[in-house]
Amino acid sequence: MGRSPCCDKVGLKKGPWTPEEDQKLLAYIEEHGHGSWRALPAKAGLQRCGKSCRLRWTNYLRPDIKRGKFSLQEEQTITQLHALLGNRWSAIATHLPKRTDNEIKNHWNTHLKKRLTKMGIDPVTHRPKIDALLSNDGRSKNSANLSHMAQWETARLEAEARLVRESTLRSHSFQQQLTAQSYNPGSTSAQPATSLDVLKAWSSGWSKSSEANGGDLESSTSTLSCSENAPPIMNYIGQNSDPLIEFVGTSGSSETGIIKDESQHEWKGLASSSRLPESSVSFTSNLHEMAISMEGTWSPESARPNSSQFHVGNVTKEGFTSLLLGDSTVQNLSGTGKDSENSGGSDYYEDNKNYWSSILNLVNSPTSSPIF
């Protein structure tokens, strides 16, 4: 096809860069800019392919790169954004100034992911791995989950479509801003920006509609009628008689668990066949891109003492992050008296709301990417 031969060309060097090569590349870019990466190596006198030069520049030589250990703040940011965006490292990197996507990806894979795993949290979904602890019959548990998922996805689509309509009516100016960002040309970070703004809009839209409707939305199947306090995302949990907690991050990778894959397929199928208004379709698409869903099953058993190493059922996502970062004060959360039948109650919702609020704060932060 039209793919460039790149490094397959004979005579081109591969492997680690020497200081001399670095110097050549630096000197050339400082003087001329990189221009066309493909043409650069010849002009700079390098026996490398353009791709290799670009990578070396963006991941190592660029002057605005911060190297060294990640701070706790950075780790928290990565964890939260990963919960939100999945493996979209470039999008995550836009919120960590001076860090490259490659560096963040490596740090996640070698440190943060392992820490989460050790804590019994699925690093893909950012939810506790409680199924195995709760059930001696993992298969039946999984199929129970799957059967719930179709319901959740249907309800979610309905809810989102409704929110779209409300949001459109309520905030025309917001829509203009959203549209402008969606079509921001040449910016690879535009998509996450849009998605996160959608989250913000959704959150605010919900609180308004909640006030207007007394928290009771029209659809009998809607999951938006369950909690007075929770933001809409949180409302996807708890409609069922089972309190639910599951975070399914839509990442670019395909090797994740059965539940996540099934969820995505369900979603796509429903989205393609649903009769949403045009604007809703794009909005919904963005929401899906936003990579947040919550489904699956959770049982009060998980909140009982001795049910697991820590009371995962009560640990909020904020708690996960803090646990990950060794925040003992939040660790205590998991051990407090929330192991009753009220596990899925207001404290639970409040904690989860806090988690997502922290993400929203994160993306709203002035130190974040200028796209916000």
Add this chain to the structure above:
DNA sequence: AATAGGGTCAACCGCGGTGGC
């Protein structure tokens, strides 16, 4: 001191998206 095993991270690979022709 030698070495095996695990961890880390820079670099590569291959794919998808996009724009020009």
Add this chain to the structure above:
DNA sequence: CGCCACCGCGGTTGACCCTAT
């Protein structure tokens, strides 16, 4: 409209480093 060249992204690899034995 289709082809091609290019760029950027995410996944993977492998060389190097560190630590335990």
